[in-house]
Amino acid sequence: MSAPRRALAFCLASALATGAAFAGDGGVSLGGFICARPFAPVCADQPDTYRKTEDISACQRDLDRFAAATAAYRDCLERQIAVAVRQANDVLDRFRCLSRRDCPSVVTRP
Numbered sequence: 001m002s003a004p005r006r007a008l009a010f011c012l013a014s015a016l017a018t019g020a021a022f023a024g025d026g027g028v029s030l031g032g033f034i035c036a037r038p039f040a041p042v043c044a045d046q047p048d049t050y051r052k053t054e055d056i057s058a059c060q061r062d063l064d065r066f067a068a069a070t071a072a073y074r075d076c077l078e079r080q081i082a083v084a085v086r087q088a089n090d091v092l093d094r095f096r097c098l099s100r101r102d103c104p105s106v107v108t109r110p
Contacts, residue, residue: 035076038069 043049043059050056097103 035073035080037073038066041066 041059041062043055043062048055049059
């Protein structure tokens with residue numbers, strides 16, 4: 001296992017442990033806690049990669065995994081942005097409600 005992959009595995013394990021530790025305390029679980037940015041495969045920048053067909057194929061597989069991980073990273077960031085905007089709107093709505101003391105009755109969201 002390469003050094004970047006070992007580091008990624010360690011970070012993921014740490015994030016899982018942290019997410020599990022805080023999930024029961026009103027914290028956020030890993031599902032919304034962290035977006036792991038993928039590492040670009042180093043093979044694409046190494047001249048040795050292009051000398052053998054099997055090395056090119058292996059690098060192509062790494063690049064395919066990188067592209068998929070990048071798409072998942074983008075989706076994760078988009079979800080985190082949506083959550084942050086929703087939380088900010090909730091805080092602003094609550095402040096407006098309490099500052100005017102005319103809060104509407106509790107309405108359940110669909």
